[in-house]
Amino acid sequence: MGHVLKLFLLFIAATVLHWAFMAVLGGAGVSLNVMLVFACAVCAYLPAQYGYPMAFLCGLFLDFFGVKLFGNNALTFTLCATMMYGLEKRLDFDAPAPQIISMLAISLFAALFNLALLKFFAGFSAWTGFWPLFTGVVFNAILAPFVFWSVRIAFKRER
Amino acid sequence: MTSQNKQRKNTSSHGRRGTVLPVVFILLSLLLMVLPLESPVASAKALLSYIFIPQIRAAHAVVEYAEGVSDTVKDLLNTHQQNALLREQLSRLRLENAQAKVLFEENVRLTEALNLQAPKIWQGVWAKTAYRDPTQWNSVVIDKGALDGVYERAAVIALKDAQPVLAGLVLEADDHTAKVLLLRDEDFAAAVYAAPSGEEGLLSGAGAAQMRMQYLPFLSNIQVGEKVYTSSSSSIFPAGILVGEVAEVEDESGFRTSLTARVEPAADASSVRELFVLTPQKTEGE
Numbered sequence: 240m241g242h243v244l245k246l247f248l249l250f251i252a253a254t255v256l257h258w259a260f261m262a263v264l265g266g267a268g269v270s271l272n273v274m275l276v277f278a279c280a281v282c283a284y285l286p287a288q289y290g291y292p293m294a295f296l297c298g299l300f301l302d303f304f305g306v307k308l309f310g311n312n313a314l315t316f317t318l319c320a321t322m323m324y325g326l327e328k329r330l331d332f333d334a335p336a337p338q339i340i341s342m343l344a345i346s347l348f349a350a351l352f353n354l355a356l357l358k359f360f361a362g363f364s365a366w367t368g369f370w371p372l373f374t375g376v377v378f379n380a381i382l383a384p385f386v387f388w389s390v391r392i393a394f395k396r397e398r
Numbered sequence: 399m400t401s402q403n404k405q406r407k408n409t410s411s412h413g414r415r416g417t418v419l420p421v422v423f424i425l426l427s428l429l430l431m432v433l434p435l436e437s438p439v440a441s442a443k444a445l446l447s448y449i450f451i452p453q454i455r456a457a458h459a460v461v462e463y464a465e466g467v468s469d470t471v472k473d474l475l476n477t478h479q480q481n482a483l484l485r486e487q488l489s490r491l492r493l494e495n496a497q498a499k500v501l502f503e504e505n506v507r508l509t510e511a512l513n514l515q516a517p518k519i520w521q522g523v524w525a526k527t528a529y530r531d532p533t534q535w536n537s538v539v540i541d542k543g544a545l546d547g548v549y550e551r552a553a554v555i556a557l558k559d560a561q562p563v564l565a566g567l568v569l570e571a572d573d574h575t576a577k578v579l580l581l582r583d584e585d586f587a588a589a590v591y592a593a594p595s596g597e598e599g600l601l602s603g604a605g606a607a608q609m610r611m612q613y614l615p616f617l618s619n620i621q622v623g624e625k626v627y628t629s630s631s632s633s634i635f636p637a638g639i640l641v642g643e644v645a646e647v648e649d650e651s652g653f654r655t656s657l658t659a660r661v662e663p664a665a666d667a668s669s670v671r672e673l674f675v676l677t678p679q680k681t682e683g684e
Contacts, residue, residue, distance in 0.1 A: 251453060256460075258454050259457040262458060291420055295423045303443050310428070313423070313427040314424060317424050324416060
C-alpha cells in the first residue's frame, strides 16, 4: 500500500513536471517526455506488478490529451517497460551512464514507434521534423539521472 | 515448506508476472486503439480533464514562478555587475579625492608662502526665478533677498549639464527678492580669459547678439571654440566659472590695437530656473 501511495504522489509530480516542461520547451520545438522517463525509472527499480501498470497509466495519461488515436501511448509505454525489464537484468541502473544510454535508445524507439502507430492506425503523419525528435531524445536522456534518482530515493531500492 | 521451495515459488511467480502483465497491457492498448470507443473515451476525457486541471494549473504556476525567478536572477546579476562597477568607481574617486586633498593642501601652503590670496570656497543660496518680464529677457527677479544673504553685485551662477556657468549678477536686492542682471544685458561686464590660449579680455553683453570679449591683445592667437572663464582679476566674480564659448574672432581690417571675439553664453537666459547666488565668501582658514 505504501508503494501505491508513493507511486501515486510521484505520478502527480511527474504530470506537473511534464506540463511544466512542455510549457517551457514546447515553444522551442523540444518534445520532452517526462512521463516516459518516469515510467522507465519505475520499471528500473520496482517489480513488474508496479512497473507495467504505471507505464500503462502514464501512456494512458498522454493518450487522454491526444486527438487522433487513443491507446497508442499506452502501447508504446508498455513496450518500453518490457524493454526496461529486459535491460534491467543486464545493466546497473544505479549509475547515470546506463540510465542515459537506455533512455536515449528507448526515447528514440518510443518516438518512432508512436509515429508508426499513428500512421498505421489513424493514417496520420505526425512527423514534425528531425529537430524535435532529436532534442526530445537528448533532453529525455539528460533528465533521466534526476528522475531515476528521485524514484530510487523514494523507494530506497526495495526490490 | 523449505526456504529453497519458497524462493523457487517467488521466482516463478515473478517470472509469470513479467510475462503475463506486458501481454495483458499490450492487448488492452491494442483494444483501446481498435475498438470504437469514441463516446466512452470522450466521456472519460471530460472526466479526467477535471481531475488533471489542478495539475495543469500547478504546472503553469511552476512555469510562471520559474520565469519570475529568471527575471529576479537577471536583476540580481545586473545589480551585482553595477555594484562591482560602482565599487570600482568609488575606489578610483577615493584615490582621486585623496590626491586632490594633497594638492589642495599644497596649494594653500604655496599660497601662504608666496603671500597670495588664499583660495576661496563658494558659499551662497539657491534661489528660484520668481518673475520674468516677458519683454525683457535681460533680467529676472529671484525669490531670495538681502535677508537671505543676497547683496548687490553678487555673482549669480546657473547649472548647465551639472556644470556651474555664469548667469549674471545681482543688480538690486530687497529684503525678500532680488533682481538679477543676465549676461546678455549691455550693462553687464566681467573680466574673463579664454582657455587654452589664456588670453584675457573684458566681456560685455550685447543684447540679442552674442557677447563681446574685447581688448584682446592684437597678436592674440585666440581660436574659435575656446572656452571662456571668469578671470581671477575680476573683482566681482570668482575665477574659473564657465561663461561661454568663442564663436567668432572678428576679422581685423583697418587700424586697430586690439581684437574682439564673439562669445556664445553657456547659460541660456530663456531657460534659467534655479540660480545660485554667491554670498560673502570665506577665505580658506578663516
